[in-house]
Amino acid sequence: MPEKKRDELVQIDYTPPQRDWMDPAIDFAARKGTWSYPAAAKNLRYLGLPNPRDWSPTDADWQLPENWQQIIHDGLAERLTKFRSLKLFLDVCVRCGACADKCHFYLGSGDPKNMPVLRAELLRSVYRNDFTTAGKILGRVAGARPLTPAILKEWYYYFYQCTECRRCSVFCPYGIDTAEITMLARELLNLVGLNINWVIEPVANCDRTGNHLGIQPHTFKDNIEFLVDELEEVTGIRVDPSIDRKGAELLFVVPSADYFAEPGIYTFMGYLLLLHSLGVDYTLSAYASEGGNFGLFTSNEMMKRLNYKIYHEARRLGVKWILGGECGHMWRVINQYMDTMNGPADFLEAPVSPITGTAFTNAASTKMVHICEFTADLIKHGKLKLDPSRNDHLRVTFHDSCNPARAMGILEEPRYILKSVVNNFFEMPENTIREQTFCCGGGAGLGNDENMEMRLRGGLPRANAVRFVHEKHGVNLLACICAIDRAVLSTLMEYWVPEVGVSGVHELVGNALVIEGEKSRTTDLRGKPLAGGKGDADA
């Protein structure tokens, strides 16, 4: 009977069993792909950080110091007096929920504890328990929880699942910055030796050799020369960047991936071509050979320690001011912290463009100018000869990297440059760009391969908007001004929108830049043929 058949079908229950999502016990073994490997003991030892040991989050015993609860309690007490913002952020949240659905990790995972408000609540509940009268008396009723091993593990899981991107803070009516809560929570975790290797190893390398990868001066030089050769092949121009040259006008600091890995190297070639074509008197430093600063993801002391080399090298080389390349969190450190941490750099001059005479008054105090500000000013003054048709094989959109956008407000300059060097530029939807931009999912030290699933979840909101412009406008290139983005977005695109590549802004400048004496260009800086076999009209 048909009727019977149908009833039988209805009997089947396809509803999945509900899990207890509020259970603080994280099963690390079952959640591979969503956490990062812990820091190797040798790196902690090298840096003099507490509790060096080799361990795994899947171990039952995390080998914590015996008095770990006390250490964290004291650490929190100290930071509550030191940082008024922390106390404020912990006290004033009214749980309005405006931030709840703004985190890319929440949007991509649906895990409630990736809501910024609940992420912060992990720390806030312990703060209430230990430091507020209501919490001490009322306990759970007042949202207070004593710090147990299970909660500490939850901290490790979720505070290393926040890229400190600050998107949530844009929407909070009280200006609560969950990124800062994460930063402080990570400081506390560091006190008992809970850190991740993808952060701590670059920190150790930076401390030793000046850059994340541990590249020594001779290899630094070799790498730059390799890129100079490549550049000559495409353009016929031999650029001559100097390294550690005393008396140069500018020190130029870039993220290390720009001279070591694809696709950053093409951006680096763009910088070199630009500076060469204008005859700018600049030098690179083999020790300030990293703009990035993973100290930002460790502790304020570590950030200061690593940042110091920039001013140190500027002083040693006797330059007038500092130019900085396309890096994300490097600019957060420079714009928000460098001046108070390691400044004032009164041995330097207030930056003035040697080509246009423009004074960069915004950088009068830090003495450090973003290359996009520098280049936008050049274009505005008509100092560059550009042939945007050399980028006609590309249909470009721009990803605002979290730090330059939200921590610095560099929104117009890269767009102005892009519109001058490409003919096909398309914006992604409004609620996914500028201050509201979506993170790449791999910042703050989370861009490692063992954390891939979390990265891909976190990258969904960004990739979703890229897919939209790809389908609507045929966009095939995602430009950005951050080295981590260039690496992380490349992977993200491979999974979500494989038709779209990733580049820096100055790579496209390098393509379009018409330089006296160059050979007729048939390819872009990557060696890809130009559209219609042309692009050398002005050369």
Place this chain on the structure above:
Amino acid sequence: MNGLLNVLQEKRKALEERWAELVLASYPQQSVPFLRQERDRFANPLGSTIRNEIAALVEGLLAGADADVLATHLDAIIRVRAVQDFTPAEALRFVFQFKQAVAEIAGDDAAGVPAGEFLALHARLDELALQAFGIYVGCRERVFEIRAREATARTYSLLKQAGLLVDADEAGGPPACPPAEGRS
């Protein structure tokens, strides 16, 4: 014309909604209201993907669309679920939940529908499930491919630094390309 498909066609909206509801219920309870209610596809990529692609699947299934058309929509959903906190079974359960949605939505209207028509629809769904299996495995392979690519890139950098690599240049081939680096 097929009676069951007629009934379902008339109630297509309800069928789409119900199926999408069942899929959304696989996410943590606290998140379901947001995933269900926020309609902006950029503010809620997960919820929108599920709702829109489920709608497209229903349309395709009822209209007898080609396998490759269905595959596009399946892919969009599975690509997301393949990297979320699901076991393989949980990730793909949504395909079979179509049966539940059909049974509930058709209700008494399908009382007179011959069993054969249900079986035919279920056979289509079985095909869809097999397709889904392939897509899921493809997504998981992709994840490990890109992980491997990043890891190899790191080793490559280290070997190159140590001077242990012979460039294809020296070996007489095209110039070696520096790999993408996962860390800036």
